[in-house]
Amino acid sequence: MLTEMTLGQFMPGASLLHRMDPRVKIILLFLYVVAIFLMDGHGSYALMTAVTLGLILMSGLSVIMILKSVRPIMWIILFTFIIHLFSTPGEEIAKILAFTMTWEGLDRGFLISLRLILLITASSLLMYTTSPLALTDALEDILKPLKKVGFPAHELAMMMTIALRFIPTLIEETDKIMKAQQCRGTDFSSGSLIRRAKMLVPILVPLFISAFRRADDLAIAMEARCYRGGTGRTRMKRLKVGKLDYYCIACFAVLLSGLAALTYLGI
Amino acid sequence: MLRHLLIEVERLDFIRCENLTHIYNQGMENEYKALDNVSLSIKEGEFVTILGTNGSGKSTLAKHFNALLQPASGKCFVGGRDTSDEKLLWDIRQQIGMVFQNPDNQIIAAIVEDDVAFGPENIGMKPSLIKEHVASALAAVDMEDYRSFAPHLLSGGQKQRIAIAGAIAMNPQCLVLDEPTAMLDPQGRLEVMSTVKQLNHDHSITIINITHFMDEAALADRVIVMDKGKVVKEGTPREIFSDAISMKRMGLDVPVVAEVAFRLKDRGENIPEGIMTTEELVNALCQ
Ligand SMILES: Nc1ncnc2c1ncn2[C@@H]1O[C@H](COP(=O)(O)OP(=O)(O)OP(=O)(O)O)[C@@H](O)[C@H]1O
Ligand SMILES: [Mg+2]
Numbered sequence: 001m002l003t004e005m006t007l008g009q010f011m012p013g014a015s016l017l018h019r020m021d022p023r024v025k026i027i028l029l030f031l032y033v034v035a036i037f038l039m040d041g042h043g044s045y046a047l048m049t050a051v052t053l054g055l056i057l058m059s060g061l062s063v064i065m066i067l068k069s070v071r072p073i074m075w076i077i078l079f080t081f082i083i084h085l086f087s088t089p090g091e092e093i094a095k096i097l098a099f100t101m102t103w104e105g106l107d108r109g110f111l112i113s114l115r116l117i118l119l120i121t122a123s124s125l126l127m128y129t130t131s132p133l134a135l136t137d138a139l140e141d142i143l144k145p146l147k148k149v150g151f152p153a154h155e156l157a158m159m160m161t162i163a164l165r166f167i168p169t170l171i172e173e174t175d176k177i178m179k180a181q182q183c184r185g186t187d188f189s190s191g192s193l194i195r196r197a198k199m200l201v202p203i204l205v206p207l208f209i210s211a212f213r214r215a216d217d218l219a220i221a222m223e224a225r226c227y228r229g230g231t232g233r234t235r236m237k238r239l240k241v242g243k244l245d246y247y248c249i250a251c252f253a254v255l256l257s258g259l260a261a262l263t264y265l266g267i
Numbered sequence: 268m269l270r271h272l273l274i275e276v277e278r279l280d281f282i283r284c285e286n287l288t289h290i291y292n293q294g295m296e297n298e299y300k301a302l303d304n305v306s307l308s309i310k311e312g313e314f315v316t317i318l319g320t321n322g323s324g325k326s327t328l329a330k331h332f333n334a335l336l337q338p339a340s341g342k343c344f345v346g347g348r349d350t351s352d353e354k355l356l357w358d359i360r361q362q363i364g365m366v367f368q369n370p371d372n373q374i375i376a377a378i379v380e381d382d383v384a385f386g387p388e389n390i391g392m393k394p395s396l397i398k399e400h401v402a403s404a405l406a407a408v409d410m411e412d413y414r415s416f417a418p419h420l421l422s423g424g425q426k427q428r429i430a431i432a433g434a435i436a437m438n439p440q441c442l443v444l445d446e447p448t449a450m451l452d453p454q455g456r457l458e459v460m461s462t463v464k465q466l467n468h469d470h471s472i473t474i475i476n477i478t479h480f481m482d483e484a485a486l487a488d489r490v491i492v493m494d495k496g497k498v499v500k501e502g503t504p505r506e507i508f509s510d511a512i513s514m515k516r517m518g519l520d521v522p523v524v525a526e527v528a529f530r531l532k533d534r535g536e537n538i539p540e541g542i543m544t545t546e547e548l549v550n551a552l553c554q
Contacts (some may be wrong), residue, residue, distance in 0.1 A: 133377060165377040168419040195464040217372035223364040224333055225375075225433065226357055236384040236397040 012130050015060045016244065017129040022138035024245045029126050035120055035259055043267030044259050045111055051255060052118050052125075059129055069124035070117055077113045084109035136160045137239060154230030162164050162218070170211060177206050275422050279327040281441055281473050282309040282332055286341035289327050289496075293339060301327040303496040304341070311440070314467045314474045316484040316504075319493035320518045325477045328493070329445050332475070333363045346440065361390055364434025368446040370426035371419075379421075379429055380405070386437040397436075404436035408462050409469065424455025428462055435466065441473035442466065448480065460486065481508070481522040485543055492517070505541035 012018075017025070036048060056066050070077070090104030132140075140157035147153050178188065181202050187201050289302035301324045309315050319325050330336040331343045334350040346362055348355040364386075367373050376382040380401055387397040405411045408428040418426055427447055434442055444463065448456040462481055467474045476483065484490050490507045492500035494517050500507060508514070508525040515521075521529070528542035528551070538551050 004432055133381065161376060165375060165418070166416070169371055172419070214369075214372045217367065217369060218375070220330075220335060221365070221367055221373035222375060222385075224335060224360060225386040226360045226437065227385070228357070228389065232391045234388050234391050234394060234397070236381070236388060236401065238394050 004088070004186060006123065011061055011128050011130075013060050013129065015058060015129065016053065016248075017059045017125065019244060020248055021132040021239055021241050021245045022130050023141055023239060024241060024248065025126055026135075026142060026250065028139055029122060031252070031256070032122055033119060035256060036115055036122075039259055039263055041262060041267050042111075042260045043265075045114055047255075047258060047262065048118055049114065050162060052121055055125055055159065058120065059125060061125075061128055066121055070120050073116065073120060077116050080116065081109040081113045084112055115180060132164050133161070136164070136237075137235070137237070141239060154233075158230075166211075167213075174203060174207055178201050279311050280308040280344075281311045281313075281346055282307075282475075283344045283441065284308070284331070284341065285326075285343075287328075287331060287343055288340045289324075289331065291327075291338060300498055302331075302338075304491075305496070306341075306499055307442075307491060307498055307501070309473065309475060312467070312471045312473055314464075314486070314488045315476070315491060316489075317475065317477045317491045317493060318479075318481075318484055318507075318519060323493040324496040325493055326445050327496075328526035329365070329443050329475070329477060332443050333365050333439075334359050353502055357390065361386075361437050362432050362440050364431075364437060364439040364442045365428050366427065366434055366442065366444045366447045368449045370430055370450065373430050374418045374426060374433070377417055379410070379416045380416060382418065382429060383432045383436050385516075386433055390437060400436045400438065401432075404432040407435060407466060408432045422455060423451045424458040427455065427459050428449065431459070431466075431535040432461060435470075435472065438474070441475065443475045443477075445477045446479065447476070448478065456480070456483075481520050481525075485522055492519070505543055508543065509541045 019052075039045070039048065053063075056063055059066075080231070085101055085105040085108075086099045088102050088105035088108050090102035093101040093103055093106065100188060126210070136157050140153050143151060143153035143156070182188070186202065188196070190196075191199075273468065284305050284307050287302055287305040288300065291299045291301055303324075305324075305328065317325050317328070327336065327386075331338060331350060332345060334345075334356050335453055343350045345359045348359055348362075350356075350359055374382050375385050383401045383404055384397050387400050392400065400412075402411070407416055408431050410425065410432060412429050413421065413425065413429075418429060431442070431447075444465070447463075448459050452458065463474055463476065464486060465471045474487075476487065478484060485504045485508070487504060488503060490500075490504050491498055492507065492514075499517070500510075500513070507530070508521040511521045511526060511529040520526075522543065524545055524547075525543060528538055529550055531552075532538045536552075538548075542548050542551060
């Protein structure tokens with residue numbers, strides 16, 4: 001069923017990762033990504049892999065579920081691996097046609113693939129442990145300094161909030177429209193690709209018309225409830241950086257210094 | 268008795284319209300006069316229903332109470348404040364909560380309590396105060412148990428009660444409801460109307476309810492009938508519905524009981540004026 005789709009990937013829970021301030025999570029993730037791109041050497045990779053696995057275990061989510069988030073980019077990873085395997089000069093393993101596989105290539109390919117997998121799992125860990133609304137609020141807060149140069153941080157966050165609210169409603173509506181068109185004899189499931197693409201028109205047109213009407217109504221309702229943009233607006237749920245977050249930041253700092261040391265020593 | 272009378276007199280006009288005219292697309296060729304010289308007043312704590320056929324200007328009038336629309340000529344005052352004064356705009360909107368027809372198109376956040384908090388957040392309330400207001404608003408519409416629900420999982424009646432909670436969380440004096448039950452089933456309609464009745468009774472919130480359902484109109488203290496942008500009749504539900512002929516002429520119905528009483532009287536039965544409830548009709552017939 002279209003309507004039973006869940007929004008985002010958020011899995012409610014009470015783990016440490018769930019309880020952290022979303023802003024801290026986003027910023028730490030950003031630093032984590034940068035670190036992964038800068039690090040080099042087997043020691044660093046081993047450390048980061050261990051840390052990521054540790055975080056997954058700590059989140060209380062199933063490891064398999066998290067690993068599944070890698071699936072969409074599996075082909076990219078495989079492709080990168082093969083390119084590295086064949087294109088790195090070094091000691092030969094085997095030769096296929098004009099291409100040479102090397103031990104160094106195997107090593108590089110493996111590390112680069114691992115890097116991609118770490119990136120994806122870490123970001124999906126953020127998505128799994130943070131509610132979409134908390135993410136929106138956090139983004140608004142992080143982007144706030146950019147308001148001075150005219151970046152519409154509040155507007156962007158409000159758009160995301162409204163999108164989150166209306167996605168299920170519009171999905172329900174699409175379902176209804178499709179059923180209505182099927183009752184009139186439209187067949188969505190057969191025919192050539194072009195024919196099927198054409199079939200989308202009788203779905204999209206009513207959907208868009210109704211979406212615009214909704215937007216109109218919503219704008220009036222928001223105005224009636226005193227909405228006048230972000231200035232002077234307070235929030236019921238204020239984000240707060242607590243003790244827990246400071247501990248996490250401290251741990252993260254230690255981790256980064258460790259990585260720096262490993263990289264410096266060339267391990 | 269005397270005291271009661273005095274209190275009646277003391278009740279102030281909360282909303283007052285003086286020769287209010289509204290013209291859509293003014294100056295263009297498709298210019299349309301939706302409100303024509305409307306004068307009316309609504310007292311503090313009153314429960315008023317506005318009736319009228321499609322296009323008679325009810326929604327247009329309602330939007331003036333909240334300064335969503337500005338009069339082309341004439342004035343509209345809310346709690347003594349002129350709605351055309353831009354400095355008072357937010358005061359006025361905070362004083363008047365609005366609930367619209369489509370429950371889906373007025374809920375803004377993906378979680379019930381966040382939506383109810385939207386209004387108070389906009390007027391810059393302190394977070395601790397917002398929490399109190401949200402809790403009491405949800406309690407007033409009897410939806411405390413749904414505070415962390417996603418709105419799209421609620422029934423129509425429940426969604427509309429959330430919309431009401433969102434409006435009263437700003438602590439308004441008056442609630443304007445524009446066909447709040449039009450898209451609901453009978454159960455949802457009952458839920459919403461009993462909530463509204465309760466808000467009027469227990470929290471003395473002034474209610475202005477626009478509706479096409481005559482049984483809802485019968486709940487009000489006073490009924491205002493609009494036709495072609497004008498106020499054509501005003502009075503208690505009894506007065507309004509006992510004149511079934513002119514209501515029909517305007518294309519409006521009367522409640523079933525009033526209709527039956529009217530027809531019986533028409534046939535020469537001896538039935539008193541202004542019958543509204545089944546009980547009254549039975550009493551009149553079985554004398
Ligand atoms: N934005 C607009 N632009 C132009 N004309 C409008 C606009 N809104 C309403 N009208 C016209 O003004 C008249 C009154 O509309 P209004 O919505 O106030 O009627 P209503 O009494 O609420 O009707 P209904 O029972 O259908 O809700 C209608 O004839 C309508 O066509
Ligand atoms: Mg209307």
